[in-house]
Amino acid sequence: MIMDLKPATPNERRQYYREEWDVNDVPEFIRETLTQREFGFDHIGRGPNDRYRVFQNTDYLRKFMRVRTPFAAYSSVAFYHKPRRRDGWIKAELVFDVDAKDIPIRSCGCDNVCEICLKQAKDIVHGLIDTIKGDLGLSNIYVVYSGRGYHIRVLDDIVMGMDSDVRSQIVKYLVGSDVPRSEYSSHGMKYNLEHFTIPFGYPQVFTQRVKQALLNLNLDTEIDEVSKDIKKAVIKHRELLSEDQWGLFRKEIGPVRYSRLVKGIASLNLTLVDAKVSIDLKRILRLPSSLHSGVSMKSTLIKNLETFDPFQDAVPKFVYERKD
Amino acid sequence: MVSISFLNPLSPEGKDIVRELGSFEGISQDIPELRSLVTHNPSQEIVDDKEIPSNYLELALKRMEWHIKKKHDREFNSRRYAFLSDHAITKYDVISFYLLCQAIGVKFGPNSRETRVMVEAQGDIIQERLGKLHEEESRLIVEKSLQMLLKKDRVHWTFFQELLSTRKIRLTDLILDHGELILDREDFMDCFGPKIKHRNPSSMYQLLIGDELKELIMIKMIMQETEDYIKQVHEKARVMVEPNPILLELADEVEEVLAEPMQYYGYGSGRSGGGPMKAGPLNPLAFPPCVKKALEGIKSGGRNDAIVLFMTPFVSYARLYPDVFRMNISKRISDQDPQLEVTENEVLPLIYEAAQRCVPPLFDDQPQEKVNINAKLGFGMHSTLKMEHEGETTWYTPMSCEKIKLHLPHLCRPDDVCKKIGNPLSYYNRMIWEVRNLDKEGPDSSDESSSDNTKDITTADTENSTKNDNKNTDGTNSRER
Ligand code: SF4
Ligand SMILES: [Zn+2]
Numbered sequence: 067m068i069m070d071l072k073p074a075t076p077n078e079r080r081q082y083y084r085e086e087w088d089v090n091d092v093p094e095f096i097r098e099t100l101t102q103r104e105f106g107f108d109h110i111g112r113g114p115n116d117r118y119r120v121f122q123n124t125d126y127l128r129k130f131m132r133v134r135t136p137f138a139a140y141s142s143v144a145f146y147h148k149p150r151r152r153d154g155w156i157k158a159e160l161v162f163d164v165d166a167k168d169i170p171i172r173s174c175g176c177d178n179v180c181e182i183c184l185k186q187a188k189d190i191v192h193g194l195i196d197t198i199k200g201d202l203g204l205s206n207i208y209v210v211y212s213g214r215g216y217h218i219r220v221l222d223d224i225v226m227g228m229d230s231d232v233r234s235q236i237v238k239y240l241v242g243s244d245v246p247r248s249e250y251s252s253h254g255m256k257y258n259l260e261h262f263t264i265p266f267g268y269p270q271v272f273t274q275r276v277k278q279a280l281l282n283l284n285l286d287t288e289i290d291e292v293s294k295d296i297k298k299a300v301i302k303h304r305e306l307l308s309e310d311q312w313g314l315f316r317k318e319i320g321p322v323r324y325s326r327l328v329k330g331i332a333s334l335n336l337t338l339v340d341a342k343v344s345i346d347l348k349r350i351l352r353l354p355s356s357l358h359s360g361v362s363m364k365s366t367l368i369k370n371l372e373t374f375d376p377f378q379d380a381v382p383k384f385v386y387e388r389k390d
Numbered sequence: 391m392v393s394i395s396f397l398n399p400l401s402p403e404g405k406d407i408v409r410e411l412g413s414f415e416g417i418s419q420d421i422p423e424l425r426s427l428v429t430h431n432p433s434q435e436i437v438d439d440k441e442i443p444s445n446y447l448e449l450a451l452k453r454m455e456w457h458i459k460k461k462h463d464r465e466f467n468s469r470r471y472a473f474l475s476d477h478a479i480t481k482y483d484v485i486s487f488y489l490l491c492q493a494i495g496v497k498f499g500p501n502s503r504e505t506r507v508m509v510e511a512q513g514d515i516i517q518e519r520l521g522k523l524h525e526e527e528s529r530l531i532v533e534k535s536l537q538m539l540l541k542k543d544r545v546h547w548t549f550f551q552e553l554l555s556t557r558k559i560r561l562t563d564l565i566l567d568h569g570e571l572i573l574d575r576e577d578f579m580d581c582f583g584p585k586i587k588h589r590n591p592s593s594m595y596q597l598l599i600g601d602e603l604k605e606l607i608m609i610k611m612i613m614q615e616t617e618d619y620i621k622q623v624h625e626k627a628r629v630m631v632e633p634n635p636i637l638l639e640l641a642d643e644v645e646e647v648l649a650e651p652m653q654y655y656g657y658g659s660g661r662s663g664g665g666p667m668k669a670g671p672l673n674p675l676a677f678p679p680c681v682k683k684a685l686e687g688i689k690s691g692g693r694n695d696a697i698v699l700f701m702t703p704f705v706s707y708a709r710l711y712p713d714v715f716r717m718n719i720s721k722r723i724s725d726q727d728p729q730l731e732v733t734e735n736e737v738l739p740l741i742y743e744a745a746q747r748c749v750p751p752l753f754d755d756q757p758q759e760k761v762n763i764n765a766k767l768g769f770g771m772h773s774t775l776k777m778e779h780e781g782e783t784t785w786y787t788p789m790s791c792e793k794i795k796l797h798l799p800h801l802c803r804p805d806d807v808c809k810k811i812g813n814p815l816s817y818y819n820r821m822i823w824e825v826r827n828l829d830k831e832g833p834d835s836s837d838e839s840s841s842d843n844t845k846d847i848t849t850a851d852t853e854n855s856t857k858n859d860n861k862n863t864d865g866t867n868s869r870e871r
Binding site: 203244257341 | 572
């Protein structure tokens with residue numbers, strides 16, 4: 067079934083919060099730390115301007131939601147001693163926001179979000195999580211469907227105290243926004259090692275991100291300093307990449323054009339996640355279980371990313387009852 | 391055998407040396423042995439007897455002088471400083487290192503340019519010394535000091551939090567596996583050996599990690615420790631008794647040494663001469679697209695960052711110290727504008743204007759941002775610019791394009807010139823040059839002539855452009871040099 071993602075009416079919102087939503091749908095990692103978090107709400111659909119809210123227990127939160135049936139609900143990624151004043155910052159989740167609408171190289175070409183780009187966002191999330199676990203060795207990871215994409219929320223204590231500068235380095239590592247060097251030297255001799263010949267560490271991450279981008283690229287994708295000719299060549303030869311024949315692929319493109327291509331993609335990769343969200347230590351994020359009224363979908367904590375399908379698992383009941 | 395304290399004076403060995411010395415007494419007395427070591431060094435070139443350091447304080451100054459001259463003096467002669475790489479001086483060298491840190495900590499504090507130069511100089515000196523050792527010996531000593539610094543065989547990357555935060559190293563430079571930094575050959579083979587095909591894993595190890603990465607990590611860690619030590623000294627000095635006058639004197643002399651390159655190039659406020667990029671009235675025509683956009687006022691989110699973090703450093707540096715990246719010496723506003731007249735009359739008004747053009751006007755709902763602007767200019771968290779507060783915070787250097795793209799993506803609308811630079815300030819300098827050369831040579835001067843002049847600036851700038859972090863002491867990756 068193809069949904070059209072239209073806004074929820076105030077009645078539908080009310081129906082959702084009174085009949086469908088349960089405060090226990092709020093993930094445990096948030097309920098457990100409820101009193102240290104700041105909550106924010108958007109009551110009329112113009113952005114969250116009711117902020118600095120604190121709930122002493124889940125019951126207050128439950129009542130608030132039922133009575134106010136907000137257009138959107140958010141809670142902070144930061145933990146505070148005094149959340150009501152956003153003061154006494156303790157630590158903050160490390161978050162990555164993959165918004166389907168902002169994927170730099172989209173194969174769908176829709177102007178909001180659709181099944182295709184949501185699927186692509188999911189693939190990106192998979193890749194990011196592999197790196198977060200495999201390279202960075204973090205494990206306390208939650209994935210939330212945000213209504214228009216995905217939030218990866220990392221709660222390992224060893225990273226929660228880190229400042230924005232470290233976080234921005236993490237983002238760059240994860241998305242592959244620096245071209246790894248290819249010149250190495252040893253005993254006074256210079257050697258060339260392209261990123262795709264190194265099957266581990268950052269060069270490997272970079273290779274995967276470039277691959278993902280190249281497989282989705284089309285002629286209209288704008289990449290700095292990459293001409294239409296190069297894009298044509300990429301499309302013509304990209305099945306080589308499915309078999310990881312990078313050497314051949316590079317040869318077909320030509321080494322100079324290849325390095326230009328890779329550089330262009332590296333800088334596009336910077337927008338794979340919204341870095342502002344990751345480096346902001348006081349950000350509020352959509353509350354999992356709450357309604358994204360703009361598109362009539364539920365923000366949902368995902369149990370199994372493999373099988374998660376937003377059009378199955380994040381659609382509130384009222385949508386099915388709509389008479390169009 | 392070279393002692394570890396020759397590279398890392400903060401090592402236990404180094405601390406022992408200081409402990410032995412005991413007190414400051416006799417610190418400025420002549421040390422005949424030091425003189426003789428210097429004069430008997432076979433690579434040493436001595437022109438003037440006065441050049442021979444004959445006590446701890448003089449040695450300390452030589453350390454700084456070497457670093458500064460090497461960087462700025464076109465006629466730099468390394469043979470005059472050959473003694474600095476002679477490990478026979480270790481004992482004296484360690485003490486002079488501590489004296490420097492203490493002098494700088496007491497007088498200037500951790501956010502000063504003096505600290506920054508000292509930390510850089512220490513990194514520089516270690517590299518120089520390693521380079522003079524035999525490969526085997528250098529490998530051994532790096533190995534040993536790393537063991538000491540890392541404390542464990544395997545470390546999680548989060549251990550380097552501080553180095554990452556100050557951008558002394560980049561996360562992408564590290565080879566990680568399940569969170570652990572892989573440095574050791576055996577670990578490398580265990581983790582990645584099976585994955586490597588068509589290549590010899592051992593030579594791959596040598597290339598990717600080998601000695602280079604270990605050296606890099608060791609050097610950067612020692613630099614960080616140096617910075618931390620200066621900070622410690624500073625904090626202690628604030629609550630404790632009068633500092634030793636010898637330290638204050640040394641601090642003054644350090645300041646003089648650092649001031650030299652600016653005089654040497656005829657650079658600085660009030661001085662005329664052919665300095666490369668002299669401060670002068672702002673030319674809005676030379677502003678990069680992002681600055682032009684911010685000047686129109688920010689209509690959507692991100693007003694605060696755009697004005698406080700982006701415009702304030704840009705406008706102040708463009709007006710007062712456009713050459714900051716090329717000179718690579720951090721300064722205070724008052725070094726360039728002693729009466730703060732230009733700052734009050736030209737810099738702040740432009741920033742305020744941009745703030746007022748925001749929607750809603752920034753100061754209407756957030757008047758406290760004025761304090762933040764002052765803080766970014768180096769005057770602490772106060773509502774007025776007062777000389778007595780200067781130095782409580784650092785004068786923020788302009789963000790690099792990369793950082794702008796991260797923090798304020800809507801501002802960046804790159805044009806052709808942007809491709810050649812890494813920092814909006816470099817854009818500005820480059821355009822100013824081009825305008826000047828056009829003036830000089832008339833409209834039909836060829837492109838060639840101007841690009842020659844700009845080359846110097848831009849290459850220096852792009853190298854530095856990623857390090858625009860004010861906590862940073864050395865953002866450039868030594869491996870890229
Ligand atoms: S590339 Fe740099 S200078 Fe150019 S608009 Fe973007 S941020 Fe500004
Ligand atoms: Zn789509």
